[in-house]
Amino acid sequence: MSATNLLQIADLQVRMGEQTILNGISLHVPVGGIVTVLGSNGVGKTTLMRAISGVYRATAGSIRFEDSEISQWPSHRIVAAGLAQAPEGRQIFSSMSVAENLRIGAVGLSPEALAEELEKQLDRFPILRERYQQSAGTLSGGEQQMLCIARALMSRPKLLLMDEPSLGLAPKVVRMIFDLISHIRIEGHSVLLVEQNARAALRVADYAYVMDGGRIVIEGVSAELANDARVRAAYLGGHAA
Amino acid sequence: MFDIFFVQQLVNGLSVGFIYALMAIGFTLIFGVLNVVNFAHGEVYMIGAYAGWLSITIFAPPLFVVILVALAIGALAGFGLERIAFKPFRRFRDEASLKSKAMREATLLSSLAISIIVRELAEKIFGSNMQTIPQDYLLLTPIQIGPLSFASGQFLIFGLSIVMLGGLQWLLKRTQVGLSIRAVANNPMGATYVGINTERTIIATFVIGSTLGAAAGLVVGLYQGAIFPAMGFAPGIKAFVAMVMGGLSSIGGAVVCAIILGVAESVTTSFFAQGWGDLVAYVFLVMTLIFFPTGLFGGGRDRV
Numbered sequence: 001m002s003a004t005n006l007l008q009i010a011d012l013q014v015r016m017g018e019q020t021i022l023n024g025i026s027l028h029v030p031v032g033g034i035v036t037v038l039g040s041n042g043v044g045k046t047t048l049m050r051a052i053s054g055v056y057r058a059t060a061g062s063i064r065f066e067d068s069e070i071s072q073w074p075s076h077r078i079v080a081a082g083l084a085q086a087p088e089g090r091q092i093f094s095s096m097s098v099a100e101n102l103r104i105g106a107v108g109l110s111p112e113a114l115a116e117e118l119e120k121q122l123d124r125f126p127i128l129r130e131r132y133q134q135s136a137g138t139l140s141g142g143e144q145q146m147l148c149i150a151r152a153l154m155s156r157p158k159l160l161l162m163d164e165p166s167l168g169l170a171p172k173v174v175r176m177i178f179d180l181i182s183h184i185r186i187e188g189h190s191v192l193l194v195e196q197n198a199r200a201a202l203r204v205a206d207y208a209y210v211m212d213g214g215r216i217v218i219e220g221v222s223a224e225l226a227n228d229a230r231v232r233a234a235y236l237g238g239h240a241a
Numbered sequence: 242m243f244d245i246f247f248v249q250q251l252v253n254g255l256s257v258g259f260i261y262a263l264m265a266i267g268f269t270l271i272f273g274v275l276n277v278v279n280f281a282h283g284e285v286y287m288i289g290a291y292a293g294w295l296s297i298t299i300f301a302p303p304l305f306v307v308i309l310v311a312l313a314i315g316a317l318a319g320f321g322l323e324r325i326a327f328k329p330f331r332r333f334r335d336e337a338s339l340k341s342k343a344m345r346e347a348t349l350l351s352s353l354a355i356s357i358i359v360r361e362l363a364e365k366i367f368g369s370n371m372q373t374i375p376q377d378y379l380l381l382t383p384i385q386i387g388p389l390s391f392a393s394g395q396f397l398i399f400g401l402s403i404v405m406l407g408g409l410q411w412l413l414k415r416t417q418v419g420l421s422i423r424a425v426a427n428n429p430m431g432a433t434y435v436g437i438n439t440e441r442t443i444i445a446t447f448v449i450g451s452t453l454g455a456a457a458g459l460v461v462g463l464y465q466g467a468i469f470p471a472m473g474f475a476p477g478i479k480a481f482v483a484m485v486m487g488g489l490s491s492i493g494g495a496v497v498c499a500i501i502l503g504v505a506e507s508v509t510t511s512f513f514a515q516g517w518g519d520l521v522a523y524v525f526l527v528m529t530l531i532f533f534p535t536g537l538f539g540g541g542r543d544r545v
Contacts, residue, residue: 092428
């Protein structure tokens with residue numbers, strides 16, 4: 001494998017009972033890269049993300065993160081190794097305060113590092129500072145998404161997985177989240193992004209994979225994929241620029 | 242307007258209520274985290290009492306050592322209980338198994354089985370007779386405050402309960418373990434994503450809940466002086482009722498309802514014959530289920 005790859009997935013398979021959800025996925029995320037996985041509903045994108053985070057077990061294939069094979073690790077070990085996820089559906093702790101949600105995210109940080117990281121996230125998302133003592137369930141959808149991302153960043157991950165961060169949000173918030181994705185790369189986090197909003201995802205990512213039926217069907221540099229006839233027809237609404 | 246006897250009963254009821262509260266917390270914590278009822282909780286209570294009694298009859302140490310021994314044995318019992326009765330039924334992690342009722346009900350039966358085995362073992366080893374606490378340790382020294390008289394055991398119950406409830410509150414709000422317990426109770430999937438070690442959190446929950454349960458058993462043993470294998474049954478039922486009344490996974494709700502229950506029982510016996518006291522819990526349970534299906538304090542299912 002290349003030394004500059006942070007995440008390297010080879011021939012990953014996930015089966016549940018009789019069903020094969022992922023059927024031989026291979027992809028990689030370079031250090032400092034933003035990579036996106038596109039595809040419509042039900043092609044296995046979320047399963048892929050869950051398998052990487054150890055929520056589901058890979059039935060075959062390998063997932064290498066830095067120098068370790070993590071495909072059989074429990075999820076808490078994966079997070080501790082520097083791979084955090086802002087999952088689909090946000091999965092925030094609705095009965096706990098914003099402050100507590102953020103503190104829980106800070107896996108393995110010293111108290112000083114935690115306080116520092118907390119400040120950083122609250123500066124990044126000022127609305128969370130306003131809602132700091134409120135219970136997370138009272139936040140709006142956009143605010144919950146910000147909390148979810150901030151919570152994942154609290155552990156200072158090398159790689160951040162984001163599963164449909166723009167789902168169901170107002171256009172203004174969506175724009176903000178995509179701006180954020182470009183920005184956190186500058187801070188040294190690599191990103192693996194799963195999105196249905198293909199246009200925005202291709203704009204922010206360097207490299208893209210398209211999934212269908214549990215496989216990667218197309219891959220390439222984002223700019224090229226944005227001009228690929230098949231991608232345009234299937235995911236970018238035909239002729240739109 | 243209140244006669245002394247009535248006030249006296251109120252105070253007695255409060256001390257009984259605190260005992261129920263200590264036990265109800267164990268139920269509530271475990272229900273919150275695993276969504277299952279731990280039927281062996283009454284036996285942890287019994288084990289706490291026996292641990293205290295054994296340490297008294299063998300070593301006769303100072304009272305606080307007796308308490309520490311009982312708490313430690315309770316914690317150990319909680320750990321063992323989780324490993325034997327609950328862990329083996331968490332082998333499957335796919336969504337179908339997690340949602341399946343059979344998987345949850347399996348632990349209902351396994352914990353019931355452990356409860357029966359432990360109770361029978363205690364009977365086999367110590368006999369089914371009541372064990373008596375030596376006079377020196379029996380906390381029945383009367384303490385007169387104005388016209389009211391208390392037993393020293395009641396002070397121990399109030400003191401220990403308040404310390405343990407306060408400690409629990411601190412633990413759940415301020416420590417990483419406590420935050421993890423609340424996170425797993427609130428959203429197990431989210432807890433996995435943020436890197437909480439769910440297995441360790443579940444063990445911690447059992448250890449904490451069982452420590453509180455053992456503490457309750459010990460102080461009742463010292464106060465009422467009656468220690469026998471089936472002693473956990475009745476308070477177990479009462480604590481269960483308090484948990485249901487409180488809304489299943491609300492600790493605050495369970496504590497308040499446990500105290501209401503204790504006081505109500507005690508006040509009932511001042512108007513009716515002793516035997517009617519036990520009826521109160523069941524009446525409360527039925528009323529709660531009919532009129533407040535989500536509990537008196539249960540807005541949501543996810544509050545710990």
